[in-house]
Amino acid sequence: MSPGEIEPGSFRDPSGYIFSRDGILYRQVNVRYKDTYDALMASGLYDALVNDGLLIPHAEADIAAGAPESAYKVIQPERIPFISYPYEWCFSQLRDAALVTLAIQKKALDFGFTLKDASAYNIQFERNKPVFIDTLSFERYTPGTPWLAYKQFCQHFIAPLFLMHFRDPRLIQLHRVFIDGIPLDLASGLLPQKSWLSFPAFIHIHMHARSQKRHQDTSIRVSGVQVPEHALRGLLDNLEKTVKNLDLRGAPSEWLQYYTTDNNYTQTALEHKREIVSQFLLDIRPRNVWDLGANIGTFSQMAALQGIDVVSFDLDPLCVEAHYRSLTDKEWHILPLVLDLTNPSPGIGWANSERKTLSDRGPADCAMALALVHHLAISNNVPLSRIAEYLAGICRTLIIEFVPETDSQVHRLMLNRESIFSEYNRGNFERAFSRYFEILNSLPIRESGRVVYLMQTRKVL
Amino acid sequence: MTQFALQSPVIRAIPLIVLFCLTVIPIPVSAYWDPGVGSILWQMIAALLLGAVYTVKIYWHRLKSYFSGKKPEAK
Numbered sequence: 239m240s241p242g243e244i245e246p247g248s249f250r251d252p253s254g255y256i257f258s259r260d261g262i263l264y265r266q267v268n269v270r271y272k273d274t275y276d277a278l279m280a281s282g283l284y285d286a287l288v289n290d291g292l293l294i295p296h297a298e299a300d301i302a303a304g305a306p307e308s309a310y311k312v313i314q315p316e317r318i319p320f321i322s323y324p325y326e327w328c329f330s331q332l333r334d335a336a337l338v339t340l341a342i343q344k345k346a347l348d349f350g351f352t353l354k355d356a357s358a359y360n361i362q363f364e365r366n367k368p369v370f371i372d373t374l375s376f377e378r379y380t381p382g383t384p385w386l387a388y389k390q391f392c393q394h395f396i397a398p399l400f401l402m403h404f405r406d407p408r409l410i411q412l413h414r415v416f417i418d419g420i421p422l423d424l425a426s427g428l429l430p431q432k433s434w435l436s437f438p439a440f441i442h443i444h445m446h447a448r449s450q451k452r453h454q455d456t457s458i459r460v461s462g463v464q465v466p467e468h469a470l471r472g473l474l475d476n477l478e479k480t481v482k483n484l485d486l487r488g489a490p491s492e493w494l495q496y497y498t499t500d501n502n503y504t505q506t507a508l509e510h511k512r513e514i515v516s517q518f519l520l521d522i523r524p525r526n527v528w529d530l531g532a533n534i535g536t537f538s539q540m541a542a543l544q545g546i547d548v549v550s551f552d553l554d555p556l557c558v559e560a561h562y563r564s565l566t567d568k569e570w571h572i573l574p575l576v577l578d579l580t581n582p583s584p585g586i587g588w589a590n591s592e593r594k595t596l597s598d599r600g601p602a603d604c605a606m607a608l609a610l611v612h613h614l615a616i617s618n619n620v621p622l623s624r625i626a627e628y629l630a631g632i633c634r635t636l637i638i639e640f641v642p643e644t645d646s647q648v649h650r651l652m653l654n655r656e657s658i659f660s661e662y663n664r665g666n667f668e669r670a671f672s673r674y675f676e677i678l679n680s681l682p683i684r685e686s687g688r689v690v691y692l693m694q695t696r697k698v699l
Numbered sequence: 700m701t702q703f704a705l706q707s708p709v710i711r712a713i714p715l716i717v718l719f720c721l722t723v724i725p726i727p728v729s730a731y732w733d734p735g736v737g738s739i740l741w742q743m744i745a746a747l748l749l750g751a752v753y754t755v756k757i758y759w760h761r762l763k764s765y766f767s768g769k770k771p772e773a774k
Contacts (some may be wrong), residue, residue, distance in 0.1 A: 251731055354730060384746070386730040389738035441745050449741035456736045463743050469750030473742065476749040 244304065246591035251355070253374040257304040265296070265313050266303050271374055272310040278376050283349035287370070292342050294318070294364075294371045315371065316364075319526065319547045319573070323593050324358040324394070325414035326575040326583060328559040329402050329486050331368070332410060335361035336395035336481045338368045343385070344474055347467070352379040356387035358394040358419070359593075363573050365547070366565045384465040385473070389450075393419025395481065396442045401425055403484045404433050407555040410576075417587045422447035438480035486559065507686040511639075512540060514681045515608070518637050518692040519544055521679070524603030528633065530579055531610035534561045535572060541606070542571045549602070551577035579610075580618045597632050601695075605633035608690075612641040615662055616651040622661070622670035630674035636693040640667050644687050664689065 245263075248256040253271035257264055267275050278284050287293035296315040303309030324332060335358055343353045353375050360372040385391075394413075397420040401409040405428065412420045426447040433439040465473075503511070519527070519541055526547040529538040534557060538550035550572050552558050561574040577583065582596040607629065614620045629636055641648055643662050652659060668677065675693035682689045 253731075384734075384739050384742050386734040386739075388742045389735045392738075441749075446738065446741050446745070449744075450735055450737035453735075453737035453740060458736060463739050465743055465746045466750065468754065469746035472748075472750030472753030473746040475753050475756075 246589065247359075247587060247593060249588075251372075251374060255304070259301070259304075262314065263317060264299055264301070264304070265315055265373065266305065266309050267311040267313060267374065268308045269310045270308075274377055275310065275374070277378065278351065278373075281349045281351070283346060283351055283376070284373075286349070287342060287345060290341075290345070291367065292338055292345070292370055293373065294362075294369050296373060313373065315373065318362045318364055318369075318371065319571075320363075320549045321594070321599060322363055322549075322573060322575055323413070323583065324398070325411055326577060327410065328555050328562050328574070328576060329399070329407050329410070330559055330562050331363065332358065332395065332399060332402075333481055333484060335368045336391075336399065337478065338370060339391065339395070340474055340478045340481065342370050343387075344471070344478075346376060347379060347471065347474075350379050351376045352383075352385060353387050356391035356394060358413070365569060365571045366562065366573060367569065381467050382464045384463055385470055388473070389422075389446075390419060391477070392422060392442050392446060395419075396438075396477070397422055397425035399481065399484050400433065400436075400439050400443060401428060402486065404429050404439075407486055407559065410555070414583070414586065417592065422450060438476065438483075442477070442480065486556075504685045507683050507688075510684040511608075511686075511688075511690065512537075514683065514690045515606070515637060516540055516544075518679065518690070519546065519604070521692065522604060522635050522694075524635065526602055527604045527606055528600070528602040529606045529608075530577075531607060531613070532561070532574070533557060534564065535574060537606060537608055538572050538574075539570070546571070546604075548572045550574045551579070553578050579614065580620065600632040602633045604635045604637065605629060607636065607638040609639055609641060609647075609688075611638060611667070612645070612648050612651060612662075616648065616655070616659055622667055623673065626671040626674045630695045634695055636675060636691070636695070638671075638691050638693065639683075640664055640689045640691065642687040642689075 243258050245256040245258065252268065253274070254265055254267045257266060284293065288295045294315050296313040299312045299314040301312055303312050324335070327335070338361060339353070339356050343356070346352055354377045355372075355375055357372075360370055360375060361368050362371050363369070393416075398410050398412060401412070401420070409428075412424075416424075422443055426444045429439065429443065434444060515537055524546055526549070527538070527541045529535065529541065529548055529550045532538050532550040532552050535548075535550045538548045538561075542548050548571060550558075550561060552561070552574070553576070555576050558574045558576045565572060565574070577596065583593075585591055585595045585598065586593045611622075611625060614625050615622055629638070642664060643659070648662075671677065671691070671693060675695055677691055677693050679692040680689055
């Protein structure tokens with residue numbers, strides 16, 4: 239049996255690591271974590287967290303360890319359909335992830351444990367619900383000790399949430415630059431003066447940052463610092479209240495109305511487009527779909543209703559916000575994420591491999607690119623052949639809508655632009671895509687010049 | 700505002716509070732990553748302050764429950 243492939247991002251915590259073997263993800267528990275792991279499982283904390291849907295369930299696997307010399311056990315966590323990162327989340331996703339982390343820390347204290355880290359990367363979305371994935375993040379709580387993860391929690395959650403609240407929801411993108419969360423001195427400097435009047439921002443960001451600066455050269459062992467349990471609970475209570483009270487400006491209902499208003503289709507055309515896409519999905523029956531340029535997920539929801547796992551990408555964080563909030567009524571198999579397809583998530587962290595690129599997390603069984611290609615080709619000057627090449631690398635089948643040069647949306651994009659788009663027409667679109675895909679079907683949308691194609695990448699034929 | 704905050708009594712009292720706390724029995728604390736001395740020391744101040752607020756809140760809820768005859772909410 240092969241030793242398995244260690245996940246490139248799983249190397250910091252000496253308690254264990256993630257590896258994959260034969261396409262299955264496992265977590266090795268190291269001998270040094272044996273006592274804590276056994277205590278976690280015996281204490282009832284694991285069961286309580288799994289029952290509350292806060293922690294990912296796992297089964298102990300009877301297989302050879304990745305590194306037997308340091309192994310105590312191997313566990314197989316329930317598989318997450320798609321791994322996402324904080325810089326791909328909207329405001330409410332980060333807020334929900336923060337609340338799950340705090341709920342776990344509070345519950346852990348009840349059972350005599352504490353979280354030793356509070357990284358946003360420890361949260362993943364199982365469909366649209368946040369869940370904590372690092373089973374080895376718990377350690378025994380000694381009454382009187384501070385919460386060692388407080389700094390990390392503020393950097394990963396509090397700072398970006400305040401920046402989005404006071405400044406702009408796009409600032410979550412700072413996570414992409416700072417892999418261990420937004421430095422508090424930076425957050426403090428970027429926040430407006432009025433944020434000093436916000437008590438939680440004053441405590442958890444501004445004064446916290448100043449204390450960090452003041453003690454940056456202080457070398458004392460923190461073992462003498464005592465934080466009574468009651469004070470720690472007060473801190474957690476305040477953090478929870480702070481996170482719950484934070485919101486974006488603007489009413490979500492207005493965003494929804496804005497995003498659902500599409501003036502470019504007649505009712506007949508929209509209905510026909512739904513029929514075509516639905517039929518194409520039934521034809522290929524994919525296990526998962528990446529809906530690229532999903533807007534508020536009208537077509538994602540259609541796919542999800544067919545039992546397909548959907549990742550629903552859009553460029554606009556408010557659009558993703560509106561989509562995410564619209565899914566709270568039931569457990570949809572949809573994960574809305576922020577993605578700029580002209581600059582997709584890169585590999586970041588150590589050796590550019592701790593956090594994966596978008597294409598490393600694929601390919602998807604099916605990608606949908608509806609009403610998207612004209613934005614890529616005209617707004618962003620990406621040649622049709624380059625669009626086809628990239629899409630062929632991230633999916634096995636493709637449902638793509640061609641929006642012709644005569645369409646009013648295309649006219650709007652071409653206003654104030656030089657006449658350099660003479661090659662943008664249906665013939666060239668088909669030629670460019672035929673190099674990478676086999677066109678299985680194409681159907682024009684009624685009362686519209688648009689055409690929907692079903693394609694299959696050539697490499698899998 | 701920044702200067703005001705830096706000169707506030709709370710900030711000036713930090714060394715005294717730290718000294719007080721360092722005199723109590725040490726508890727071994729370590730992490731596999733750097734928790735930050737400035738963060739730990741600040742947490743101590745913040746937690747003491749917020750812990751006091753939390754205590755008042757708990758007792759306030761108990762008092763309200765006592766007079767309203769309702770069972771107090773679980774924490």
